[in-house]
Amino acid sequence: MDILKIFLYLLVYPGLLFLFVYSTFVEWVDRKLYAKFQNRMGPMHTGSHGILQPIADFVKLMAKEDIVPKEADKKLFNAVPILALTSVLTAGLLLPVWHFSDTFQSATSFQGDIIVIAYLLSLPSFAYFLAGWASASMYAAIGGVRVLTLLFAYEVPMFLAILSPAVMAGSWRLAEIAAYYQANPWHLLINIFAFAVAIITLQAKLERVPFDIPHAETEVVGGAFTEYSGRKLAMFRLLADIQMVVGAGLIAALFMGGFPGGLIPGFIWFIVKTLVVVFILSAMRAVTARLRIDQMISFSWKWLAPLALLQLVIVIFLKGYLQ
Amino acid sequence: MSTFILPVGPQHPALKEPTSFRFLVDGETVVDADLRLGYNHRGIEKGCEERTYIQDLYLLERVCGICSNVHMTVFAQGVEKLMGIEPPKRGLFIRCLMGELERVHSHLLWLGVAGHEVGFDTFFMYTWRDREIVEDILEMVSGNRVNYGMQTFGGVRRDLDEMQIRKVLDGIAALKARTPYYLNIGASEPTLVARIAGVGKLPLEKAVELNAVGPTARASGWKSDVRQDDPYAGFGEHIPFNIVTDEGGDVLARVVVRAKELMESYNICEYILKNLPSGDIRVKAPRKVPEGEVVSRAEAQRGECIHYIRSNGTDKPDRVKVRAPTLANWPATLYMLRGGYVADIPIVMAAIDPCLSCTDRMAIITDPKGNEKVWDWETLRQYGIDFYRKRGIKL
Numbered sequence: 063m064d065i066l067k068i069f070l071y072l073l074v075y076p077g078l079l080f081l082f083v084y085s086t087f088v089e090w091v092d093r094k095l096y097a098k099f100q101n102r103m104g105p106m107h108t109g110s111h112g113i114l115q116p117i118a119d120f121v122k123l124m125a126k127e128d129i130v131p132k133e134a135d136k137k138l139f140n141a142v143p144i145l146a147l148t149s150v151l152t153a154g155l156l157l158p159v160w161h162f163s164d165t166f167q168s169a170t171s172f173q174g175d176i177i178v179i180a181y182l183l184s185l186p187s188f189a190y191f192l193a194g195w196a197s198a199s200m201y202a203a204i205g206g207v208r209v210l211t212l213l214f215a216y217e218v219p220m221f222l223a224i225l226s227p228a229v230m231a232g233s234w235r236l237a238e239i240a241a242y243y244q245a246n247p248w249h250l251l252i253n254i255f256a257f258a259v260a261i262i263t264l265q266a267k268l269e270r271v272p273f274d275i276p277h278a279e280t281e282v283v284g285g286a287f288t289e290y291s292g293r294k295l296a297m298f299r300l301l302a303d304i305q306m307v308v309g310a311g312l313i314a315a316l317f318m319g320g321f322p323g324g325l326i327p328g329f330i331w332f333i334v335k336t337l338v339v340v341f342i343l344s345a346m347r348a349v350t351a352r353l354r355i356d357q358m359i360s361f362s363w364k365w366l367a368p369l370a371l372l373q374l375v376i377v378i379f380l381k382g383y384l385q
Numbered sequence: 386m387s388t389f390i391l392p393v394g395p396q397h398p399a400l401k402e403p404t405s406f407r408f409l410v411d412g413e414t415v416v417d418a419d420l421r422l423g424y425n426h427r428g429i430e431k432g433c434e435e436r437t438y439i440q441d442l443y444l445l446e447r448v449c450g451i452c453s454n455v456h457m458t459v460f461a462q463g464v465e466k467l468m469g470i471e472p473p474k475r476g477l478f479i480r481c482l483m484g485e486l487e488r489v490h491s492h493l494l495w496l497g498v499a500g501h502e503v504g505f506d507t508f509f510m511y512t513w514r515d516r517e518i519v520e521d522i523l524e525m526v527s528g529n530r531v532n533y534g535m536q537t538f539g540g541v542r543r544d545l546d547e548m549q550i551r552k553v554l555d556g557i558a559a560l561k562a563r564t565p566y567y568l569n570i571g572a573s574e575p576t577l578v579a580r581i582a583g584v585g586k587l588p589l590e591k592a593v594e595l596n597a598v599g600p601t602a603r604a605s606g607w608k609s610d611v612r613q614d615d616p617y618a619g620f621g622e623h624i625p626f627n628i629v630t631d632e633g634g635d636v637l638a639r640v641v642v643r644a645k646e647l648m649e650s651y652n653i654c655e656y657i658l659k660n661l662p663s664g665d666i667r668v669k670a671p672r673k674v675p676e677g678e679v680v681s682r683a684e685a686q687r688g689e690c691i692h693y694i695r696s697n698g699t700d701k702p703d704r705v706k707v708r709a710p711t712l713a714n715w716p717a718t719l720y721m722l723r724g725g726y727v728a729d730i731p732i733v734m735a736a737i738d739p740c741l742s743c744t745d746r747m748a749i750i751t752d753p754k755g756n757e758k759v760w761d762w763e764t765l766r767q768y769g770i771d772f773y774r775k776r777g778i779k780l
Contacts, residue, residue, distance in 0.1 A: 100510035200391060204727070271504050272576050279398045280502050280731040351577040352504025354728045355413060 071170070072155070075329070081154045084333075085303035086116035091337060092306070092344050099348035116303070120296055128292030133198035142196065143290070143297040146189035150304045153182035157311040158237040159321050159332055174234045179312060180221060183267065186301060187213045190276065193298075194286030205285025208276040211355055212266060215362035216273075220263035222370035226256040226377045227316045236312075240320025250319060252380055255373040257317040259366050261339070264309045265346055266358070268302065272350035273358060310339035388416055393730060395424045402741035406734075410727055418722040420715060425745045433705040438464055438538070438674060441702065445692075446532050448707060449743040451494065454487045455685040456692075456707070456743075457536040462617060463681030463694045464538050467674050476540030476666040477619040482657045483527070483535050484618065484683070485650045486553075489560065490519045491686035492643045492650075495738045496567055499640060502731040503580040508570060515563050522556045525549060540667025550658050557658075561651045568644035572637065581636040585721040585733035588634055597717040598710050599688020600646065601737045603630045604638035611684035618683075619657075626653050636736045673700050685710050687738045709743035 071077055090105065090113050097104030105112025130136055155170045156179040187209050194206020228234060230249060231242035243250050266273035277285030284290075287298055314320070314335035321328040321335070353361065391410045395403040403424035409417040429448055433441045446457045458480060465472065472480070493516040500508030520530050527533035527543060535541050545553075571577065587597065592605035602609050610628045612620045620626070629645040631638040678695040688710030697703040714737040721733050760768070 100507045101514055102510060200389075204391075271506075274504060275728070278504060278728070280504070281728050283398055348507045349574075350505070351500070351508075351574070351580050353576060353579065354726060356726070357579055 076154055076157055076159045076332075078151065081151060081304050081307060082300070085300065085307045086120065087113070088307050088310075088336070088340055089116040089303045092340055092347075095341060095344040096348055099345065120300060123296035123299065124293045126292040126295075128294060129289075131198055131289050134289065135196040135198070138192060138196040139289075140294070142189045142193045143294045143301070146186040146193075147297050147301045147304075149182045149185035149189070150301050150308055153179050154304060154308045154311075156182070156236065157308065157332075158240055158315055159311070159328055171235065171237050176224065176228055176234055176236050176239070176316075179236070179308075180224060183305065183309060183312070184213070184217065186305060187267070190286040193290065197286070197289035199289050201283040201288045202286050205276045205282050205288065208282070208355055209269075209286060212269070212273065212275055212358065215359045216263040216266035216366070219259050219362055219366035219370045220267065222367065222374060223256040223259040223263065224312070224316055226370070226373045227253050229374065230377045230381060232381075236315050237320075240315050240322070243319040244322050247319060250317065252377060253317055253373065255369050255376075257313070259370045259373070260313050260317065261342055261346075262366060263362075264313060264339075265343055266362075267309060268306055268343070270343065271347045272353045274352055275355050275358060278352055306340065306343070307336060310336040310343070313339050387411070391727065400734075400741070404739075404741045404745070406730075408722070408727070408730065413727050415722055415725050415727060415730065418719045420719060422741075422745050423747050425742045426747045427742065427745070430705050430707060433702055435701070437672075437700045438702065441705065442537065443532075443534065445705070445707070446534065449709065449740050450531050451491050451740060452487065452685045452687065452690070452709075452743070453532045454483050454535065455683055455690050456709075457534075458484060458618065459681045459683045459690050459692045460694070460705075461536045461538055462683065463679045463692050464674060464696075465670070466679045466681065467677050467694065467696050468538065468670055469675075470539050470668055470670055472540040472667060473665045474619070474623075474662040475544075475664045476668075478623075478657050478661055479541045479543075479545060479666060480536060481618045481620065481624060482545075482654060483523075483533060483541070485653045485657075486519055486523055486526070487533075488686045489647060489650050489654075490516055490523065491738070492647050493519065495643060495686075495735075496571065496640065498735055498738075499571075499581075499636070499732065500577070502735045503577065505574075505577055508567075508577070512567060515560060518556045518560055522553050525552060537667060538670035540665070542667070544666050545658075545661070550661070554655065554658055557651050557654050561648070564644060564647045564651070568641065568648075571640040571644055578637060580729075581640060581732060582633075584636045584729050585725065585736055586635050587717055587721050591720060592634070592717060595716040595720055596713055597688075597737075598713045599685070599738075600639055600642045601688065601714050601717060603628065604642045605634040606630055606632045609689075611682050611689050615682060624653060624656060636732055639736045673698065674702070687711060687740065688713060707743075709740060711737065711739045711741065711744040712746075714739070715744075 073079060094104040105115035108114040108118045130139055156175050158171060190209045191206040194202040194209065227243070228239055230252060231239040233239050233242065269276055277287060287295060290298060311332065314332070318335045321331040323331065388409055388411045391408045393406040393408060394400050395405045405421040405424065407419045408415050429444060432444055436444060442457060442460060445460045446453045448456045493512050497509040497512035500506065500512070523533060524530050526545065526549060527535050535543060587601070587605045589606045592602050592607050597605065598609065608628055608630050611617070612626065613628055616622065626649055629642050629649060631642050633641070674696040676696055676698040678693070680691060680693050682689055682691045690710055691708040693704070693706040694702055695704040718734060718737050722730060725733060
């Protein structure tokens with residue numbers, strides 16, 4: 063029975079199948095919201111109100127010709143999309159969605175899983191850089207360097223921000239942190255600055271406007287993905303969607319009290335809370351222009367990092383006071 | 386990282402038409418910029434010499450999709466001067482109205498493109514949605530959305546009736562209500578302003594030295610506008626208007642100048658429609674043009690547009706020379722790009738509102754020793770076949 067449960071966990075929920083279906087749904091929601099903000103319709107033709115459009119795009123890309131540039135480092139070029147997709151899929155397994163209790167520890171829930179999930183979410187950035195490097199294209203190289211530069215800008219504020227709720231809850235385990243805030247819902251309000259920083263840095267991690275600097279189409283064509291086509295590009299696009307789901311799930315688990323109530327209510331909470339995060343991300347994308355890389359770095363270190371540090375100080379003092 | 390050459394074009398997502406830039410780049414900084422034209426040369430000037438004047442009118446309209454009416458106006462004005470005919474006042478007013486409506490649609494289009502270049506697609510969608518209003522007006526007045534075919538020698542080809550005037554006024558009123566919102570966004574949205582303020586600086590003395598034209602020059606504080614300097618089609622004496630200038634000299638100033646020019650154009654359109662003189666819209670023009678030469682100019686959306694026409698007494702021109710405003714703005718653009726960031730290339734380039742097919746020309750470099758080869762079609766074709774065969778491609 064346990065083995066069956068593990069297989070279900072890996073392959074169905076919250077594993078491969080769920081992440082694939084839900085990430086395409088989230089992409090559709092994002093596209094629809096973005097379109098609504100811009101007074102457009104968005105996808106309309108595939109499925110009801112275009113709900114199948116992301117899947118259609120995925121299938122179409124999978125069927126397209128797969129070109130590897132002559133000058134490219136072929137092994138690296140081919141391996142990078144799989145590596146990156148694997149890392150975000152693994153990160154998805156660490157979300158505390160289903161059979162977690164405070165006491166039960168498993169391979170997907172343990173002390174320190176918050177650090178592991180943060181690092182697994184960072185791996186795609188390195189993969190993008192390697193992809194740009196292996197492509198042997200000027201635009202891809204610039205895109206790859208920009209990915210790393212951007213990483214230096216947002217990574218520290220993001221880690222500081224996700225540290226605050228963990229410090230407050232006194233645990234390094236996502237399930238325990240979520241359980242703490244379910245027990246003390248008012249304590250969620252303490253982390254409000256960290257929540258803002260986490261949302262902004264998540265947007266940067268997902269490389270969406272205003273932080274889509276690494277693949278700004280008017281500047282560097284497709285950035286690190288310039289030379290990618292066919293199913294490798296499809297993998298990169300799918301991984302970006304899954305990264306959005308996992309990132310939104312991480313924020314929901316840390317800052318919104320997680321997904322209580324077992325399988326069905328937990329599932330509903332997961333959908334509702336991640337969609338709230340996606341709504342904020344879409345709105346941010348709609349109302350801003352792309353920053354320049356130097357502006358992003360100074361914004362990050364002048365505002366985001368100090369704000370996250372301030373939050374940490376607040377949390378430490380409040381924790382002392384509350385005890 | 387040492388310097389390397391970053392090619393932008395002939396094919397690049399930031400370019401809507403083919404041209405080729407070579408940027409010497411040091412990391413994210415542009416050290417030097419160079420431009421190569423000639424990828425979209427269509428031989429329109431030569432084509433004009435082989436067609437009659439009335440055919441040329443429609444050929445020259447197709448120099449550009451955005452400023453089609455201006456090229457038609459300039460050519461018609463020049464030929465009218467050669468013929469010695471004067472269009473009636475109503476015709477001139479409608480000619481002027483078309484020019485201003487075209488300016489409105491072009492500036493709205495440009496605002497959206499500027500937003501898109503810095504990744505602000507929402508701005509793009511909003512301005513292009515409202516651009517549909519003026520496109521509908523143009524379609525109602527002329528029957529077409531792009532090449533209006535309104536101008537002819539001696540006046541314009543279509544008249545406006547009462548119902549059309551009312552509809553145009555309604556559309557203008559709707560646009561007039563919306564435009565301040567775009568001016569507000571363009572001048573105050575923090576991320577947008579961060580990207581365009583202080584970018585692509587062009588000081589006044591450089592603008593004069595490099596001979597910038599149109600909104601680019603006016604955004605550097607240079608009060609240059611053909612509508613005022615060399616009034617045509619009813620401007621000056623009959624139709625009052627203000628010239629918008631800004632001291633900023635950066636992309637932000639160009640956004641502000643264009644947004645304010647929109648408001649000016651609305652006022653001009655309203656004035657024309659409310660004071661439209663009665664009478665004919667055109668006079669009859671002769672088929673043949675007396676010998677002579679003329680330089681005709683008008684203020685296009687992008688700046689001063691010049692046509693030089695030389696006639697030889699027949700029904701075909703001897704020489705037609707087109708100088709579109711983009712060509713005048715290239716030296717200033719290269720100046721603006723140097724020392725900037727790679728990320729600013731698209732927006733600085735877009736800030737002059739370039740139109741490449743208007744401006745493209747061929748340069749033939751002759752060898753002073755007289756060794757240059759003249760290739761006919763067959764040799765050229767053979768060279769092409771050999772070129773690919775040498776690289777192992779079977780033809």
